[in-house]
Amino acid sequence: MRSVINDGATITSSASDVMAALIAGSHQMTARADILFDRVVIEEGLALAGGSVFYDRAAATLASCEATIADPLRVPVSSTDVLTPYGYEIRLWRGVKAGGGELLCPLGVFPIQQSSVDGATLLSTIRGQDRSKLVSDAIFEETYQVASGTNYATAIEALITAGVSDLTYNFPTTTFTTPRLTFGPDDNRWAAAQSMARSLGNEILFDGLGVCTMRAEPTFSAEPVASISEGTNMTGIILDLDRAQAYNKVIATSSNGSLGAQYRGEASDNDVSSPTYYLGPFGKKARQYSTPFLASDAQCATAAAAVLASNLGVAKSVSATLLTDPRLETSDVVQVTQAALGIDELHIIDQATIGLGANAVMVANVRAQQVAS
Numbered sequence: 001m002r003s004v005i006n007d008g009a010t011i012t013s014s015a016s017d018v019m020a021a022l023i024a025g026s027h028q029m030t031a032r033a034d035i036l037f038d039r040v041v042i043e044e045g046l047a048l049a050g051g052s053v054f055y056d057r058a059a060a061t062l063a064s065c066e067a068t069i070a071d072p073l074r075v076p077v078s079s080t081d082v083l084t085p086y087g088y089e090i091r092l093w094r095g096v097k098a099g100g101g102e103l104l105c106p107l108g109v110f111p112i113q114q115s116s117v118d119g120a121t122l123l124s125t126i127r128g129q130d131r132s133k134l135v136s137d138a139i140f141e142e143t144y145q146v147a148s149g150t151n152y153a154t155a156i157e158a159l160i161t162a163g164v165s166d167l168t169y170n171f172p173t174t175t176f177t178t179p180r181l182t183f184g185p186d187d188n189r190w191a192a193a194q195s196m197a198r199s200l201g202n203e204i205l206f207d208g209l210g211v212c213t214m215r216a217e218p219t220f221s222a223e224p225v226a227s228i229s230e231g232t233n234m235t236g237i238i239l240d241l242d243r244a245q246a247y248n249k250v251i252a253t254s255s256n257g258s259l260g261a262q263y264r265g266e267a268s269d270n271d272v273s274s275p276t277y278y279l280g281p282f283g284k285k286a287r288q289y290s291t292p293f294l295a296s297d298a299q300c301a302t303a304a305a306a307v308l309a310s311n312l313g314v315a316k317s318v319s320a321t322l323l324t325d326p327r328l329e330t331s332d333v334v335q336v337t338q339a340a341l342g343i344d345e346l347h348i349i350d351q352a353t354i355g356l357g358a359n360a361v362m363v364a365n366v367r368a369q370q371v372a373s
Helices: 015-024 132-137 152-161 189-198 297-311
Strands: 005-007 029-037 040-056 063-069 088-098 101-117 124-129 144-146 181-183 202-206 212-216 226-229 234-241 249-254 264-268 286-291 316-322 333-338 343-355 362-368
Touching: 015 088, 015 101, 029 101, 040 088, 063 088, 063 101, 088 124, 101 132, 132 189, 144 152, 152 189, 152 212, 189 202, 189 297, 249 297, 264 297, 286 297, 316 343, 333 362
Parallel strands: 226 333, 249 286
Antiparallel strands: 005 101, 029 040, 029 088, 040 063, 040 343, 063 124, 088 101, 101 124, 144 181, 202 212, 234 316, 249 264, 316 362, 333 343, 343 362
16 A cells, blocks of 8 residues: 655544545545655655656556646747656656645656647547556566576566666565576566566566666455445446456476576465365366476465465456555555445456546555355
8 A cells, every 4th residue: 555645634543544534534635746856856846736646566567557637838948948758757646635635645756758738628648557567668678697506586676777777676685596697688677677576576666756676466365455345436346257367276397497496486376265275166277377486396486476476366356446545555455445346355356447536536446355155
């Protein structure tokens, strides 16, 4: 769940609790943008006329945005205009007015990819993708190698920094080390970083403030951070059942020729009450996961468990529309309740769309924890 920034509001409780209470009732929303250049904020508080931010955990780039600037004088024409795709970034915020100020959630920092102007209104629409696009764009121009025995967190940060400088990182510590790794022109720098993180059981992303963040893959063993339920914040729901992407076992193996041995690890759905129990009526449906980034049996087992966690429950997914709560983000575990469909269970948010307009609702695609009928 995203942190809430207090911008001049006078409140006595936690900012997150106050925002939650305001969202549940009548409130005045606020959305705005900042412009950054060379990682430095150069303009703050641009008003927005509309737009949205879309998040997808399965996509190469987690977040993308489209934002219309309300000021008709901000027409991007030359390369020095701040709304142009010449190294400028837009940081988006959404929140609520409270206590004489605002409570805001950062939705992301987006290097501008495209600017367009309506000739009649002179309103500019900006399209951007999060900073992982910068990492992807910084191709391996020559062979890049990681020495065997390099700490994985150090190796990932160095690989990204070699392509994009002056980023801020928030990585957990790890004891796992790399085998010898070699990357070349056919490899994508950000995809390499994602694969390296996944081999640790982690996901890597740029958070709402543009910080490169690595964190554990979400699992249903976590406590829910919020609820989505009819009668409170849910305005619509569609239930979908599809076993195409559901697996109940993952076999992770190393595929690095520099290793003197091959390593292997497994993870299975061993819950006999689960509808996707590996030895149950659902049937055995295993996924092979082979990568050169695994350098021990323990790391293979960790990676297998993380991949399994991302595939358990995809057979049952829900698309819910709800009152916009900018605190919610992908990978959050939430409790979803809807009586008519018999839903009262934990879900993980895999996709989300947050509108930037006053009347925009939030759409969240979530997948369920598998439980016995």
